[in-house]
Amino acid sequence: MTASPLDPPMPSAAAAEARLAADVADLRAHFPETRALYREVCALLFFRYGITPTANKLYQLVRKGSMGTPTEVLAQFWQDLRGKLRVTIDQPGLPDALKAIAANAVQSIWQAANEAATGELAALRAEARLQANEAEAQRDQARAAVAVAEQETAAVQAELDAAQRAGAARQGELDAERQAHAAAQARQQEGIRQVEALERQLQALRTQFSAELEHTREQVAVAQERASATERRALREIDQERTLRQKAEQAVVDLRTELAAAQARAQEAAVAGAEARARLQAECDTLSRQLAEVEQALRRGQAAQDELRAELEMAVRRAERADAEASATRRLVSPRRRAPATRTKFKPGPA
Template sequence: MATADLELTDAAPDFERSAALAGDIAALRGRFPETRALYREVCGLLFFRYGITPTANKLYQLVRKGSMGTPAEVLQAFWQELRGRTRVTIDHPDLPEALKDIAAGAVQTIWQAANEAATGELATLRAEARAAASAAEAERDAAHAETARAREAAAALVAQLDTARQAIEAGETALAAERQAHAATQARLEAGRAELEAARRQLAELRTQFSTELERARDQVVIAQERAEASERRALRELDAERTARQQSERLVEALRGELAAARAEARDAAVAQAEARARLETQVAALTEQLTTRLAAADAAARKAADDLATVQAALAAAQRRAERAEAEAALARQLLAELRLAPRERGEGGSVERRRRKAGGPAPSAGDTSSDTPSEPPAKVQGASAPRPEEGGDSSDSSYNEHDDSKD
């Protein structure tokens, strides 16, 4: 019993066995719906398949069906049935009962010893299996780790390979660039060599030209030296002439200094005379300025007087224009009156001729009303007796009379 409890304690943490046990119990629930039969099958499952000693609490925890007394009763019946099966019975008619009991006890002891040995071997095998499983799991974990490391190493190798490929490509690119640069350098080297040969040829030509020009320069130096000597002699002669001219110029300077002193004295005298003349001129200018100021004042007064006279004349002219306008108006009125006076006798003559024609025809004489209506009113006696003057005479006389009247008014 203690060994079974130890095995149960050791097997409890095993997750795989717990999962398998739960699966088997679930299968038994479907096969045995009756509670006691289910508890009995679970007891056999625990004891025979998993090697776990069943207890009432363990059974109830696994099945959880019925009351707490049901698993205890089923467990007691299970143990009684198991004892009956494990009891050895020797049925031999010749053997006495005591010998039968001893033989049965011996067989039972052998069975128990064999059972315990088998249980120990089973525990050993289970431990070995667990150790092998643990070792296999460790190997599996190690294999997984090794695989992961191998994958990481492969990834690192792939990365290194990519890096190497990139480096190779970069190296090839750099090599191609170097080859191009080498070709360009080689071309430049050939061009430099050609330029060097050309420079050598030019140097040889320049040396030849330099030798020729050096000879010419030497000849020119000789000629220049001769010319310099001649120039030196000429310069010495010119220096002698210059000394003579300098002496003459110094004497001339002394003479000019005397003349300059005399000219300065004359200039001082002229300046004094000029100052006196300027003073006289300033006095004359002041007098002339006063005279001009006086004349300008008189001219301003005359201009103001002329302006006053002009204003007076303009006022008189305006009055004369007004009088002329009034005279023209009166002359127009007189002309109108004269025209009316001239028309009155003509109308009277026309009325008399009409009356005479009526009398000759024998018609009635016109009545007083007709006469008064047809004949215009007679003018005053003075006007009727006066003869009508000519337009020229009447106009002139009227204008002169009106002008005299206006003059008398003024």
């Protein structure tokens, strides 16, 4: 039987040795007795594998007993084999030579048949080995295909897992974006509410500022009116004080004139006598007391005048402060409006 180039190769020596070791292990399990095991291994080598058994080969495979055991079993195997191959013809009346020729002929026929059977068995074994090799090759190919399919399945599963993880990550990002968008919308609504509240507060502040501005204007007008009234009253009081002071000064002048005249008369009358001097002295004392009283009244008038002047200055300062507040208020209300004319400060005249 000729193998084609595409047929799988014959099994290697290592594979044959492995199968032989497996068969020996199987025989070891079925034949625990040492000599029986050696005998079965001899038959296995000779009939199945076509190997001539030797004592060393048997011992290498079995490794039981001593070295003499495989030698004895091998000798007995060959003797039994020769006994099976020998043909004995026991036919009464035949000569021994004819018996020997007939036995040899039958033996030759049996050997030829045995060799033919052995050849056919070898061919069958080779074909079986070829089929086994093909089956092993197909098995290896199937295993390789299964391995490739498993790798592809693992790769597809890995890609699927990666896609699922990516989808989960994108879903998480989408959820985060949705939450951020919702938070942004909430902040926007809160900002709108705050802006509306600020606009309401601004409107309220504008209304309050307008009311306060109007009230300030009224207060400024009232303060200006009060300042004008205070100024007029102070001017009247100053005029009255000036009149009183002038009268007091005139009275002092008159009293001084009278005192001088009295002193002159006293001096003139000094020579007239002690009585006249005493009288004049009394008059002089009286005039001195009157002068002191007049001077005291003059000082009281001066103090009253100073008080009136201080009140007038305070009223003027209040009027100036009210005017400054009114100017500041007008500048706040209308920055582009021209500044009002500066009021002429009232300066009281000299006392």
